[in-house]
Amino acid sequence: MSGRPFIRLADRTDLDGFADHIVRHSAESGREGSLHFAISRSPERASVREHARQRWERALEESLWGRCFLLVEPVRGWVVGHLELRGGRFSAEMHRAILGMGIERGYTRKGHGQQLMEAAIGWAKRTGKVAWIDLGVFEHNLPARSLYQRMGFVENGKRKDAFRIDSGMQVTDISMSLRIG
Ligand SMILES: CC(C)(COP(=O)(O)OP(=O)(O)OC[C@H]1O[C@@H](n2cnc3c(N)ncnc32)[C@H](O)[C@@H]1OP(=O)(O)O)[C@@H](O)C(=O)NCCC(=O)NCCS
Structure with missing residues (x-):
């Protein structure tokens, strides 16, 4: 079998493949010409898998649900890539979802980022439950900011020194939101 990578909604049979991808992808942050894009380069695989299992099992009416493309x-x-939407923490926040995404280096700049976004935004609209999608992006991550702007996300503001990564590198984080509801 060969061909172009494809996109689908994850289920529990994908937990191992997802965790392996997150470990591989995180390790690329700030290495071999890649920008720093992650808070940690070495997340613990078992913890990634277990937290994803918990999020993906929650109904959309429950706080902290997750759905991953x-x-x-x-x-x-x-x-080789993912986009996860995570639901609000409280009942008063259930109309908002937080977006996180990443594509392994060999698969970027081929339009997959935009396709993941279109799949997730379309899904979120169809649920009728999500009015806003929020995300945070490192200020220096111009490829990601460019994709988010193209998809209609608007900047809310920045937090200087939001994270200290890689033994002290200070990162400004930009908050962006998209209204879909
Ligand atoms: C940010 C990220 C998700 C973007 O995904 P992507 O698949 O590269 O995005 P797209 O291909 O849809 O678009 C990115 C660029 O590639 C260009 N592109 C799209 N199809 C292309 C093709 N066939 N050939 C060459 N370039 C192409 C787009 O025009 C766009 O260019 P731009 O820089 O002018 O905007 C990806 O680079 C990534 O995962 N980076 C590392 C992790 C990360 O930064 N995650 C986000 C944290 S907030």
Whole structure:
């Protein structure tokens, strides 16, 4: 089997592939010409898997639900990209979802980021439950900011020194939102 990577909604059978992808992808942050894009370069695989399991099992009426769109490489069946929406923390925040995404280096700049966004935004609209999608992006991550702007996200503001990564590198974080409801 060969062909272009495809996108599908994750289920519990994807937990191992998702966790492997997050570990591989996070390790690329700030390495071999990639920008720093992650808070940690070495997340613990078991914890990534367990927290995803908990989020994906929650109903959309529960706080802290998660729904994840996967970019799957068809030859090996590996997950090579993801976009996850996570629900609000409190009942008063259930109309908002937080977006996180990442694509492994060999698969960027081929339009998959935009396709993941379109799949997730379309899904969120169809639920009728999500009015806003929020995200945070490092100020220096111009490829990601460019994609978010193209998809209609608007900047809310910045937090200087939001994170200290890689032994002290200070990162400004930009908050962006998209109104869909
Ligand atoms: C940010 C990220 C998700 C963007 O995904 P992507 O798949 O590269 O995005 P797209 O291909 O849809 O668009 C990105 C660029 O590639 C260009 N592009 C799209 N199709 C292309 C193609 N076939 N050939 C060349 N370039 C192409 C787009 O025009 C766009 O260019 P721009 O810089 O002028 O905006 C991805 O780079 C990534 O995962 N980076 C590391 C992790 C990260 O930063 N995550 C976000 C944290 S907030």
